Amino acid sequence: MAPRAASKTAESSDKVGVICRALRRAIIEQALEPGAKLPEDSLGERFGVSRTIARHALGQLAAEGLVELRRNRIAVVATPSWQEARDAFDIRIELERLVVRQLAGKLTKNQIAELTAHVDAEDRARDGSDAVSIRLATEFHILLAHMTNSPILVRYVSEVAYRCCLTLSLYSRPHSSECAINEHRAIIAALVKGDEAKVMGLMHSHLDSVANRALVAPAPQRGRDLLEILAPYAEERDGGRVVKLSKVVRAR
Amino acid sequence: MAPRAASKTAESSDKVGVICRALRRAIIEQALEPGAKLPEDSLGERFGVSRTIARHALGQLAAEGLVELRRNRIAVVATPSWQEARDAFDIRIELERLVVRQLAGKLTKNQIAELTAHVDAEDRARDGSDAVSIRLATEFHILLAHMTNSPILVRYVSEVAYRCCLTLSLYSRPHSSECAINEHRAIIAALVKGDEAKVMGLMHSHLDSVANRALVAPAPQRGRDLLEILAPYAEERDGGRVVKLSKVVRAR
DNA sequence: GACGCCTGAATTGCATGCAATTTGACGGCC
DNA sequence: GGCCGTCAAATTGCATGCAATTCAGGCGTC
Incomplete structure (x- = not known):
């Protein structure tokens, strides 16, 4: 597989990109909980760069909605409200329906193998930490988006998926992502079969059930x-x- | 109406936000054509800030896809490919269907008045420059998005609308946005009536026809x-x- | 006349420094 | 004992400086 050349939109300058990717991952794996402080110079020191770069990275993540940037205050990992979480899922559903619509019946053998391998990895990670499971589940969706070859779609799906991931860590009870793996397999199968309507329906109900499992109560726990x-x-x-x-x- | 406090995600630091907004507007009004160079210090000088700020603004716009940032090279206004333009419209259609779905039958009197006033302004601008017409048409859609009260939706719709606007300036023949005004009125009417399915269909065909009027030929003119x-x-x-x-x- | 190299000017990449603001802690007051 | 004002430490906002890279034009060569 090609080393997916730096997602192009921004974070091209590498140093910024490295920090962005690291922080994103830390956030979705809940190593950094919502509300965690992200001071510029601590970050810079940690990654061996100056505040300028750390600051730029924080700016990018803020644009993605993962980080909250308040003037003259320390940046923190975002804490989306319940309503924002619900909105994010609504958007995500539409975007991912678009993804599978474009992909239905058009996957190459290699792509099918890649997807299957990914879900297998999800399976193996069942025993590991929840954080890794959640990250892998999210990355499955991003992998799908990549296969559309549409940079814009990739960017939006990634962003909104990360956001959803963040809200899951806030509002969901543990182990809520377990049975998703079978749904992923079903989606792959339907994609291969090429049944557009079917796979859109599957994706819709998959995401809907993830959202519903997670966002049951309007009040955060x-x-x-x-x-x-x-x-x-x-x-x-x-x-x-x-x-x-x-x-x-x-x-x- | 409250003075919609600085779109929150980023560009909160004002100085950066001011530059972003100015550039966005210049780009969608085609004062800056795709490919136009955006050197950091010219920008900084123009806006009375240092390169640091100008750089940050360029970073934001790059994240939005309006500006292309190449390492060690002067930033330029993005030149989306035809395929990217098509993808952007596909995404836009889904997002805006979501907007009107949420809005159908839920508009307040004030909101209806605001929308009507905006379309009236579009009407008055018919005689003016194309650039202004196009900007107003785009802003109608963004205004709708704002009414959902969903910051995420606002951000995505705005971004993708600006992107579409940019591609229109690249690939469309002049005067392609004329008859859109009546379609805007029809959408308002259907929203007021509260017919969800109807208004989603209207929005779909509206955007589809804008896209088709513009993106007829895969080859840029x-x-x-x-x-x-x-x-x-x-x-x-x-x-x-x-x-x-x-x-x-x-x-x- | 066109191509290619080579050099000065322009431009970005990044770190650092200084001013302004926020933080949070201590001591006084009710 | 709990509340409020004051002040040092921490932190951000922003500009500037230096090194590295790219850009543009002139020169020599074919």
């Missing part, structure tokens, strides 16, 4: 967004005295 | 990408002698 979670309790009383929020706000 | 255009002729002979391409390459 492991919330970092304390302020938002506690908003309804702001006026709550604690033994007759109004509880001040300042302490909680500090804790943020 | 006003090509800037000389190298690509001339590739088939590379071995062509000119009166018995092989024509060297170096001169043409220089002209790029």
Whole structure:
């Protein structure tokens, strides 16, 4: 397989690209949880570059929605709201339907082998950490997108898939990505068979079920967004005295 | 209406955002044609900032696909291939179907008024320059996207719409955006009526016809990408002698 | 006359430095 | 004991400087 020459859009300058890829991976594997701080010079030091480069990388990731950039404040890993997560999945469904529509019946033998190999790898990773499973599942979809040979589609699918991955780590209960592997196999089979409508339906229900398994409750379970979670309790009383929020706000 | 606080994803640092917006607008109004050079310090000087900022802005625009960034070379306005243009439209169709699906029957009075006012402005701009007409037509779609209140959708629709706009300037013959105004009115009407299927169909055929009016021939008519255009002729002979391409390459 | 090389000017790649802002912690006050 | 103002440390915002690369034009050669 060709060493997929630096995804072209940006991050071409390599140094920036390396940092972007590393951070993306760290984020989707949850080594960096949503809300984690990303100071420019720590990053620069870690990767052996100056702040200028680290800053540029953060800019790119912010454009992708993985990182939140606040003026004069330390950048943090993004914490998408539940609604944003839902929106991301809606978009993802449409984009990936487009992918499989373009791919149905048009896969080469090599591509089929590559996809199968990937799903096999997913299978083998079942026993490993959840983080790796989730990353592999995401990469399956990105691999599909690559096969369309449409750089734009690749970029959007990748972005939105990463975003979804990030939200999964926020809102889903553990082990929610288990049974996805069979669905991946079914999609490959339908692609090979060339049944456009069928494979679009499969992809739709696959993503829909991933989303539904994950986004059951509108209220986050492991919330970092304390302020938002506690908003309804702001006026709550604690033994007759109004509880001040300042302490909680500090804790943020 | 709230002054829609700086599109949030990036370009928040204002200075970068200002340059991005200015360049985007210049590009879609064709003040900057595809292939136009964008040297960092000229930009910086023009906007009264240092190269650092100009560079950052170029990075953002590159991520959006409006600018091409080649290592150690002057950045240029992107010149999407015909295939990329087609892909962009395909994606755009799906995204905008999603927009109107979410919006059907849910518009407030204010929003309806805003949309109507915008189309009226498009009407008034008919006599003006083509560039302005095209920009307004594009902004109609972005305005719709904003009304979904989904930042992700806004970002993707904006991006892909700008990209399409850029390709229109490359491949379309003049005056191809004329009759779109009535289609915009029809879409508003269907949105108000709340007929989801109808409005999705309308949006689909609207964009499809824009694309088809523009992207009729796979071969660009006003090509800037000389190298690509001339590739088939590379071995062509000119009166018995092989024509060297170096001169043409220089002209790029 | 056209091609190719070679050199100065232009331009980018990146690091660093300084000013401005935020952070968070300490001490005083109610 | 908890709240608020003040101040040093940490951090970002941005400009500038230097090295490396590319670009453009002139010269010599075929």
